[in-house]
Amino acid sequence: MKYRSTRGSAAPLAFDDVLLAGLATDGGLYVPETWPRLTRRDIQAIGGLGYADAAVRIMRPFVGRSIAGADLSRLVHEAYATFDHPAVAPLKQLDAGLWLLELHRGPTLSFKDYALQLVGRLFDHILRKRGQRVTVVGATSGDTGSAAIEACRDRSAIEVFILHPRGRVSDVQRRQMTTVTSANIHNIAIEGTFDDCQDLVKALFNDAAFRKQARLAAVNSINWARIMAQTVYYIVAAAALGAPDRKVSFAVPTGNFGNVYAAYAARAMGLPLSRLIIGSNRNDILTRFFTTGAMEMRPVEATLSPAMDIQVSSNFERLLFDAYGREGRRIADVMTEFRAEGRVSFGTARWRSLTRLFAAHAIDDVTTVNVIREVHDATGEIIDPHTAIGIAAARAHRDPAVPTVAIATAHPAKFPEAVETAIGRKPALPAKLADLMTRPERVSVLPNNVDALKDFVAGRIGGKAAA
Numbered sequence: 001m002k003y004r005s006t007r008g009s010a011a012p013l014a015f016d017d018v019l020l021a022g023l024a025t026d027g028g029l030y031v032p033e034t035w036p037r038l039t040r041r042d043i044q045a046i047g048g049l050g051y052a053d054a055a056v057r058i059m060r061p062f063v064g065r066s067i068a069g070a071d072l073s074r075l076v077h078e079a080y081a082t083f084d085h086p087a088v089a090p091l092k093q094l095d096a097g098l099w100l101l102e103l104h105r106g107p108t109l110s111f112k113d114y115a116l117q118l119v120g121r122l123f124d125h126i127l128r129k130r131g132q133r134v135t136v137v138g139a140t141s142g143d144t145g146s147a148a149i150e151a152c153r154d155r156s157a158i159e160v161f162i163l164h165p166r167g168r169v170s171d172v173q174r175r176q177m178t179t180v181t182s183a184n185i186h187n188i189a190i191e192g193t194f195d196d197c198q199d200l201v202k203a204l205f206n207d208a209a210f211r212k213q214a215r216l217a218a219v220n221s222i223n224w225a226r227i228m229a230q231t232v233y234y235i236v237a238a239a240a241l242g243a244p245d246r247k248v249s250f251a252v253p254t255g256n257f258g259n260v261y262a263a264y265a266a267r268a269m270g271l272p273l274s275r276l277i278i279g280s281n282r283n284d285i286l287t288r289f290f291t292t293g294a295m296e297m298r299p300v301e302a303t304l305s306p307a308m309d310i311q312v313s314s315n316f317e318r319l320l321f322d323a324y325g326r327e328g329r330r331i332a333d334v335m336t337e338f339r340a341e342g343r344v345s346f347g348t349a350r351w352r353s354l355t356r357l358f359a360a361h362a363i364d365d366v367t368t369v370n371v372i373r374e375v376h377d378a379t380g381e382i383i384d385p386h387t388a389i390g391i392a393a394a395r396a397h398r399d400p401a402v403p404t405v406a407i408a409t410a411h412p413a414k415f416p417e418a419v420e421t422a423i424g425r426k427p428a429l430p431a432k433l434a435d436l437m438t439r440p441e442r443v444s445v446l447p448n449n450v451d452a453l454k455d456f457v458a459g460r461i462g463g464k465a466a467a
């Protein structure tokens with residue numbers, strides 16, 4: 001199995017090289033050259049497997065010869081052993097024909113764990129085989145930082161530096177990062193905003209000499225391996241609800257388009273799906289696109305669902321690649337136009353064909369709080385603001401004849417203030433994190449200055465990165 005870039009000019013790579021590369025050298029994203037196919041019997045068989053065995057079965061063709069079968073199986077089983085429900089991704093019924101897929105059962109309570117717990121292990125495994133090390137540097141305003149830290153802690157081939165804006169992330173989110181005091185984890189509070197943190201990370205990656213010397217790597221949401229790992233829960237959930245004999249729909253609160261693209265990938269592999277329903281907050285560029293056909297950037301607004309406060313959904317490029325008949329040159333052109341103009345049209349016919357599968361719905365913060373309250377009143381379930389957006393989107397677009405699964409992307413305890421506004425009390429942290437607020441923290445404060453950051457990183461990795 002080889003992967004090619006959505007922009008068409010980077011050389012095709014095998015899975016292990018794609019994993020370590022992240023972005024392609026032509027600025028594109030990697031996609032499989034051909035989709036591995038699941039037959040009806042495969043899907044039936046998956047319905048009878050535990051989560052980790054299903055994951056091995058689904059991911060094996062994507063990994064190809066890059067990792068030996070027994071190693072992949074061990075890494076997958078280790079990754080999903082860290083989750084706190086025997087089903088790993090349990091389904092709960094909310095209403096007639098409406099289900100909730102709880103994807104907050106991992107160590108850091110967001111769906112990011114389902115991909116990153118595995119990706120951290122895959123990185124470490126491949127690097128150690130190659131006798132290499134990498135330095136992961138990332139900026140976070142929320143869930144990705146803690147999920148990456150938890151996935152990479154104590155892995156000897158990976159040194160991790162995560163920047164967050166000092167005083168601008170919630171106590172729970174900060175502590176999920178800073179209470180991990182493993183020697184290879186470095187939390188940095190930057191005197192600045194989240195955008196400053198992102199600019200610092202970009203500046204580090206743009207310094208070719210530093211990038212090479214420190215062997216910088218990213219585990220961001222455009223990494224193919226994250227998409228691959230996320231296809232698993234869609235296939236497992238659909239099989240539990242009757243696939244391949246019954247079609248289901250999914251409703252996905254969407255930011256960077258990684259999660260919902262994984263559902264699209266599952267469909268490309270042969271999973272019978274009816275609709276993919278996208279939920280947006282006030283940053284509704286995708287909902288405007290699916291409603292009007294125009295992709296038009298607007299300034300980012302802060303909302304109660306910060307993981308979706310995004311205007312440019314990087315993974316959308318992967319969907320476009322298929323919509324343009326896999327012609328990379330044309331993707332490079334439309335993406336350049338979009339970056340330059342802030343708006344682009346992909347043509348009416350292409351838009352219409354996408355709307356046969358995708359629907360979208362946006363809600364504001366007031367409605368988000370109302371949905372949290374209504375779901376609690378009706379079912380007793382406490383949901384987080386992102387999940388509420390998925391449920392609202394499911395209600396707006398679902399076909400009563402088709403089982404619809406709304407994705408719960410985070411545990412409500414990650415967003416206690418919004419939940420308290422809705423139901424009058426804060427949700428409790430799960431038992432595994434009950435002492436989070438009293439654990440010791442370790443964090444370094446740095447000015448918003450790229451040289452200070454370079455010195456800090458170089459000082460911590462010392463001679464290790466050269467190995």
Ligand SMILES: *Cc1c(COP(=O)(O)O)cnc(C)c1O
Pocket residue numbers: 110111112143144221253254255256257258259260307308386409410
């Ligand atoms: C990352 C995240 C999202 C958005 O997912 P994408 O894959 O970026 O679309 C939604 N909800 C939560 C809680 C998240 O952490």
